[in-house]
Amino acid sequence: MLSGIFFLVTVVVMGWFGSGDGKSWGSSLTIGSIVGALIGLFFLGVNYFACSVITFDTSTLYIQVLLFVAILWGATSIMVDAEELVPPFGIATLVIILGLIGSAIYSWDWFHTDYRQKMLKVTEVPESATDTIVAATSNKHLCTVNPVVAERVALTKMGDYKNTYEIANFTKQSWSGDFIATTPEGDVHVCGENRLFYVAPLEHKSFWTWKKVGYSPAYVLVDACDEDFALIVTAVNGEPINMVYTNGAWFSKNLERHMRSNGYGNTILDDFDFEIDENGRPWSPVTTMENSIALTTPVVTGVACCDLQTGDIKWYSTQDAPEFVDLIYPKDIVYDRIYCWGDYKNGYIHWSNKEGLTQACDGMDVVQTETGCYYYVGIQAQSDEVGTQGYMLINTRTGEATYFRRSGISEQEAARVLESNNENNINSKIDQGVLALTEPIFYNIDGHKTYFATYVSTRDYTVKYYGFCSADDKAVWGYGENLEEAKNSYLTSFHKNKSTKAVKFADEQNELTLEATVIERVQEGNAYFFRLEGQDGKTFYAYSNIVPEVRWNAHKIKISYNKTEDNLIAISSFEKVE
Secondary structure, eight states: OHHHHHHHHHHHHHHHHHHHTTOOHHHHHHHHHHHHHHHHHHHHHHHHHHTOOOSTTSHHHHHHHHHHHHHHHHHHHHHSOHHHHHHHHHHHHHHHHHHHHHHHHHTSGGGGHHHHHTSSOEEEEOGGGGGGOOOSSOGGGOOOOOHHHHHHHHHTTOGGGGGTEEEOOOEEEEEEEEEEEEETTEEEEEEEEEEEEEEEEEEESSHHHHHHHOSBOOEEEEETTEEEEEEEEOEETTEEOOBOSBTTOOGGGBHHHHHIIIIITTSEEEOOOOEEOTTOOEEEEEEEEEEEETTEEEEEEEEEEEETTTOOEEEEOTTTSOTTOOOOSOHHHHHHHHHHHHHSTTOSOOSSOOTTOEEEOSOOEEEEETTEEEEEEEEEETTOSSBOOEEEEEETTTOOEEEEEOOSBOHHHHHHHHHTOOGGGHHHHHHTTSEEEOOOEEEEETTEEEEEEEEEETTTOOEEEEEEEESSOTTOEEEESSHHHHHHHHHHHHHHHHHTSOOOOOOGGGEEEEEEEEEEEEEETTEEEEEETTOTTOEEEEETTTOOOOOOTTOEEEEEEEOOSOSEEEEEEEEEEO
């Protein structure tokens, strides 16, 4: 479209000036047509290969018009005295440049501080309610796999595919579905319910391998909570995978180029992610946006889902998008909105008034709660890397945020605690670059606000250790070579730290009694931990001096304890009920 307009303008302009300089209209139009065709082909090629967004709310259009005016000015000056062209072409160039400068000034946040600060729709939850929140997958499904580990385990499954293909960027997807996956190792029944998986297509390593085959024959599926579950899926429910339109394909089969050529040439597109539907079929949900302030401040308008095998594209609003689509709001948009929400509370300039200003902690991860899929990010006061103000869960589909306020240590401080682990020379291994700690993520572990991270080998990218650190007290932490060992180490540290403080039992009116059946008993040194029937999320503990031997889980016991809101409860008296 734009190339055609440039062609027509060139013909008219060169014909006009050429005839005005004594040349015939015919010769001027002929020269104009030739030059216009060359200019049109040039911009057609630029827009085809660069996948430019040609719309009034992006700078690309105005920059290309400015470049077109410069080229046309030079081409016309060959036919006409250059001095005659200065007024019309000079004025046109000046208008475009001033327009771009004016747009840049108008887009400055100074003039839109209130609008930018309120773009993030935030619901705040007070600290008193935060203890009940599980800000990631359930405790039985801790996310122990990061993208690097996922790629490492996937590579071990690729076999002959390694010669021709490479793994594209992973998408962390909350997936529910059921299908039969055909893999090089045989058929596998894949079933999940709101589980987090890493998914990525296989892309051709070179143009020549793509030219020979023309499609991608498989995608990678790795469980984010179990690195032993990694598949190279070549067919779903008996239907072979033939992904024609991917980010690594060439010419018209390139995903973005395919979308630009099929109705999205004037649309801002972002996040060409890869996701699978409930039947295992591969899709690319691409976010559509438009700028809300001149040429800046993009807002999400919906998502265009492209079937990577057929090329069919269908647009949805964020409310109507298919259930399998998770990542509609891009991370960079979310980060920008969190920044404006926290930094512009007192206006654009606040050199002397920084009260209440916040910022996002480093790292943003995809987590799954009972209510949906979210981005998790810690929130802290500006210039404070030790304490935390709380954390946010931003809905990946709607962009709406819930801010859970709480006091305690930040993700960065938890990382420093876990990195300073002197046992097994873990800290020296980190200093030497042999081990690397992943970004800590906030969990509710047995009722305790906890950061969880893994120690990954930088040599073979396997998980060597697992670490937990209390989000309330950095003196409480634990690690282990497996999850069970790490969790026991952490709970023991929690118990020991708590027991160093005097346990002051309340008077009789605040003492509660409970009779219940033991469903789990764990001994750590001279301490016993109990889970009781009907007391979900609570752990009771006592020292051996008041706990008689309990050999079987089925024993019923009667205990007394303080009235408390804590989920780790000290027992003041204990007896077995026969």
